[in-house]
Amino acid sequence: MGKLKIKTGDTVRVIAGDHKGSEGKVLTVFIEKNKAIVEGVNMIKKHMKPSAQNPQGGIVEKEAALQISNLSLINSKGETTRVGYRVEDGKKVRYAKKSNEVI
DSSP states (O other): OOOOSOOTTOEEEEOSSTTTTOEEEEEEEETTTTEEEETTSSEEEEEEOOOSSOSSOEEEEEEOOEEGGGEEEEOTTSOEEOEEEEEETTEEEEEETTTOOBO
16 A cells, blocks of 8 residues: 555645645544545534434534545645655654655
């Protein structure tokens, strides 16, 4: 599958699809599926059966996973950028290719 350049906690912008232009924080990343869940983006309504955690049941709104290829990292200036890797002081670090700053 390979290594993904987006990690949990990153701020990303959706660059393709129905939710293009929306931004949020990455909550979880599914490496094997190549997908990520972004906070407040791609909301779905899920019908829940009553259970111990949710005794009422009903319809719950939650985020659905998005394809990683449709997400782009946002740097400190608020612009989308690609992610690169380099070694600094013997440590491998991620950096924004547009601004050359370490993430």
